[in-house]
Amino acid sequence: NGRNSYSKTDTDASFMRMKDDHMRNGQLKPGYNVQTGTENQFITGFSLHQRAGDPGCLKPHFDLLEKYGRRLPNNLIADSGYGSEENYSFCKEKKIEAYVKYSTLDKEQTKKFKDQIGRVENLQYDEEEDEWNCANNKRLTFQYNSNRKTENGYTTIKRVYRCVDCHGCPFQEVCAKGKDTKTISVSMKNQEQRRQVRERLQTETGSQLYRRRKCDVEPVFGQIKYNRGFNRFHLRGLSKTTLEWGLLCIAHNFLKWETHLRLKEQKEIKREPKAG
Template identity: 70%
Template sequence: MYINYSTSGQLVLPMDIEVLIPKHHLCRIVDIAVEQISPKLLSSLHPGGGRPSYHPRMMLKIILYAYANRMYSSRQIAKQLGENIYFMWLSGNQKPDFRTINRFRSTRMKDIIYQTFFGIVDLLCKEGLVKLEDYYFDGTKVEANSNRFTFVWKKSIEKYDKALDEKYQQIVLGIERIVKEDQLAENEKDFQEKLEETPITSDKIKETIKEVEVRLEKEPKNKELKRAKRTLEKDLLPRKQKYEDQKAIVGDRNSFSKTDHDATFMRMKDDHMRNGQLKAGYNVQIGTEGQIITGFSIHQRAGDPGCLIPHLDLLKKYNRPKPKVLIADSGYGSEENYTYCEEEEIEALVKYNTIDKEQTKVWKQQIGRLENMVYDEELDEWICANNKRLVFTYESKKKSDNGYISIKRTYQCIDCHNCPFQSSCAKDKDTKSISVSMENQKQRKEVRERLSTKVGDKKYRQRKIDVEPVFGQIKHNRQFQRFSLRGLSKIQVEWGLICAAHNLLKWTKLISH
């Protein structure tokens, strides 16, 4: 059950607001887009019970229109509902307060933000504005709504936790000496080794405290036992519990913020002090076509290479059309990403990190570079520019954060001692050695071939004027440089609304010309 809501004829006196709104105004596009979203999707936002809720279509319209006009505060949006005729028309002259707006945005929308966003993308596809074939991909870091200096580092947690464990071991050894002085003198080494092998947890410290309490019942005047119990209770146990909680929060990341646990500290280009200072933030990734955002994802890792596969998997999760061509910069040119694209039958126009340097004269003159060597497939050897051979010595495996296993083969030169290039090629080592992934070498060759074609070169050049300007429009033109909400689920909602608002602005611009 909803409060009666209509966008026509709200004001009989003195006039209908609708006559003041231009034909191709942004608020009309917002109205059209939201009206075509599935009713089942929006009805799921109403929990039922209590007084009738504001209609979710109306709430979504005013929020999208606000985001398109650089208004990200729920208080600002609530203020506009009584002052701005475009907001008044979209809201049917209803005035939800800022708490209602914020609750709808941060809580109700979190389960349907991707469906809402992709629904607008499908509408743009029906209008012929996107084909969902080429996928221009890039990422940027956006500052979290958290204190810039309340950070916790994983290495510090592990360092202090290790020191705590050592202190606990010393206390336990001291307790054992008090109770069993003679016996421990004989078996102290064995007892200490056993103690070090057992993981120390807050539960184990609690058990030790109980054991000390039992012993104190027999020796109530033992000052050393009392001191040990006090140290365990007041110092070690609270700290151990704190470190366990922090380890659970940080997970596989290297840091987190105390004021937004989901935010990770990252080095950002647009730092407020212009010196690349670390700030808590999120790594946002988008795919575009014609500067229209066709996919987005939020990541807690700072590096871009590991974000591509989770992003594309997210598209699969929501049954999105698979991109035919993926265009991205060299930050995503890894063996893992190339392999994924091959398996998914996506043509990857993604440079690797040295592709441009390989064409320079300086690079070609460096005799120690793998790219300047020739591979003898029959003998499984590499031949350098000075005709020296590097033979296979061993093979190693490396597993990525996403679970991909890459195999690298190491080759070593057998005749470096008499070579005039030994010092520069081997970099002051006795012999020259290289570590190479044969699979990645094959992939790099294929990438060079794809990018050398006219179509491939044209599409890759298009990337600079397709995906990169979108970040400029959002972060600079619309001044969205810091999230307003906290927590990963709420951040996804906020960035999804930003992307949807951006697409509606593009739609308005295209039909008005």
């Protein structure tokens, strides 16, 4: 079914690199990619996937929520693993405000990154001429478009630019990696998306929302995996493991709700006036 691996003991499971790698050798183990949405540490939706990468799981996750009549969020807060052109486009289509970093956002602020003169982020774009200028003020002109389709059917259009005047350039070794010509492949749509994300995250609202991610979704996985000792599925097959994770989510929400009510009751008791 389009996968490049499967387990003989659970044919629905794909081989993935796990975060808990006790041997520290990057060994592959059969598993499922669990996607879980939270709000105030309550689980609002979940989905299991047979692919290891997170970027391609976002759209199917939300598609599943819509299938069962669940409301999509107004704001999406997620780590840089979800910062792809496809996901940004999907959020815009669904009118979801995306507070999602892309992979190089934090690195772009460092001196080491800025010194890498061959990176697209450090080249200057001339919109009027549709050309890129390198550190030696050489021009990279447009050559052709390159299309790439994701597993979800989304098509990314990348424009390929090339500099034909690299010979004798003092930056050729670091910029063109020793090649005769410097070539870059750029999605102009994604460049605009990244600009919008940078501006959104720099606002006071964006900064506050993104800071909430670590104290919202991470504790949920910590409670289930470590505090309750659930570090592997006990059932086999996509349908059964989905059911198993669903029961865990229900239990988590019930326990969270019970704690919420208890704390609320304690506050009300403290507010009651004492008899004179």
